[in-house]
Amino acid sequence: MASITDPNISVKFTSVMEEIHNKTLKSYGEIMDMTTELCQSHRQFLKPALDTCLKKCKDDEVLFETIHTFKIDLEQKNASLKEKHNGISDVISEIQQKEMQKDELIQKIEKLKEEQAKRKELIESQNKANKDRLKNLQKARLVFQDHLGMEIRSVHCKTEQVKGEKLQFVFRNINPSDENSAYVVTMGVKEDGCYQIVSSDPELQCLPVLERRLQETNNLPAFLANVRREFISQARG
Template identity: 35%
Template structure:
């Protein structure tokens, strides 16, 4: 009986020892595992924080790069716009210069044409002046002849005209004036007008002297026409 009790006590002690060992083993294992889990958690947390910080830094750097890129692109856009405006202004300036060059060419040609026209007119005027001088010489010669023998007087009147005054035409009134006016036009031709009394044949005389340029004969014909007119008046008055 005593032996049986002793055996049970030993068995209880053994079981207790086993349980104590198991509890210690379990607690030790769980504590170690928990410690490992905590260590892993802390390690993960530290790694995650470091990674988060690196990612945050990277994102900030990329944001700055994007901002810098956008700013640079905006500057390029502004520069391109300014360049385009300058190119447009330059094109307008070039077109304006070309227009002015074309206008200058036209003006130069107009000046050259005008100069050529003036030179031609000067030549015509010079030729006309020479012809006029010759005609004036003839007029003076005819005037001297007719003044002394036929009572001719020449006066300069308005418009650059010369007035020819014949006397000794009418036998009843030798001092009665018979007149006509004469000038030389721009073409160098004789123009005869204002005869008093009026001569119907004056236009015919003008055409003839323009063709022959014989002024003495012209004066003789005018004087004869005035004499014929005066004689007709005398006949009509009888």
């Protein structure tokens, strides 16, 4: 070991320290160069990645905007579809109501047809009955007016109980003491085609019975004959 009293020790120490210092500087320089190289390499590596990330971000923004646009468009289409669906429901409901109205109208038409057929049948029946009654009146006219001096008059009634045109059958040659004395029965035809006895002069108590028998038999000549017989019986009684 060198003695510290050696006059060259200081020079040697300085030389060693400089050598160490130089080696350290060299190593430090190498590290700095390596660091710089690594930084440059890192920058070169990061730049494409950063560009890729930025491009990806822009693409994502475009994608998000597209998705948002699609979402708004979808919501609008859903709203429009819902509105159309409600419109279709309203149309279907209206069609169903019209179908119901159509069925009701068909039923009313059928009912009217049935009622019209019944009215037609009733009118035909009444016309037939009226023709029969006209024939009876004509027969009665021949029997009573031509052979027994009976007079037939047409009168118009305006009372609350009896309205419309009626016929009066005026009988004469009833009372032997006064052959010109008039015995009158007034009658007409109801809306249903039945005979209606309005009154008799003089009054016959049995007139309701005779009227009921007329309704049952529809034989007007027999009714008039019975009325004449009752007038004779009352006049000579």
